[in-house]
Amino acid sequence: MNNYEHIFFDLDNTLWDFEANSKDTLEELFETYLKKDLPEVEFNELFSAYVTVNGSYWNKYRHGKVSKEDLRVNRFHDTLSSFGLDEFNLAEKISEEYLKICPLKAKLVEGAMEILDHIVGLKIPMVVITNGFDEVQHIKMENCGLTPFFEAVVTSEKIGSKKPYPEIFQHAFSTVGAKAARSLMIGDNHDSDIVGANNIGMDSAYLKLGELPDDFRGRWIIEKLSELKEIV
Known part of the structure; x- marks a missing residue:
């Protein structure tokens, strides 16, 4: 010892x-905000893309290359854009809801x-x-x-x-x-x-x-x- x-x-x-709580939150938001606009996309496919994008933004944030505000919204905007859904207002809404819901998860x-x-x-x-x-x-x-x-x-x-x-x-x-x-x-x-x-x-x-x-x-x-x- x-x-x-x-x-x-x-x-x-x-x-x-973080990964489990984030996944649960995003699955709820996918059903509410995204499924109708991305009918051909499976949630796990979108979540996998998000994990990669989010990790990249956090690495940039750690080294002072992006702001808190850029990280919070652009990780969603870039993920959605990769599936052809280039709507910044939607990304802002998902970011807002994510930040309300995810911290309340308890896994x-x-x-x-x-x-x-x-x-x-x-x-x-x-x-x-x-x-x-x-x-x-x-x-x-x-x-x-x-x-x-x-x-x-x-x-x-x-x-x-x-x-x-x-x-x-x-x-x-x-x-x-x-x-x-x-x-x-x-x-x-x-x-x-x-x-x-x-x-x-x-x-x-x-x-x-x-x-x-x-x-x-x-x-x-x-x-x-x-x-x-x-x-x-």
Whole structure:
């Protein structure tokens, strides 16, 4: 076991099941707004396209290449345009409805509650550090019961710095009195969570949901959150 004094979690796809909750939301919106205009398109085909476009926009957002507003609307506009539905007003409406509905979904990554209970039992303070939008992340956490587990929630939007850049980690450390050398970062995104932690001197546990990056830079690799019991 390792004597960590603070544990930092990413939120989306690490604790809160972003992909499942997003898919459920978009399927509702597909039935309401899109099915009649895209009769030949299956929902899973559209969702697959959206996942690719959304991932690209989030990568650009992390590196300051697009604004919050551009990300929110253009990920839908570009997805719909790829199916020949080039209607910006419709994309804006879907974005608006998505942001109302999705944060209220409550599916968690398998084992999330169990590992949080385990860490609470060890009396190790926990912090969420996320690149997600401030108001949305707090709604997600409150609605699915995550909020009481955490000493602090640090969002990139609130402090003006995103993972993997060091400022957001430094802010989180100062908020809870943590030290990089005695802290563990857990996340599913190698570029933001694992590289960011490595650059500032933290240990990290990479929740591997796909292929392992060729340039992997973390200390631990896990495929399920329950495996953290062997680390902390």
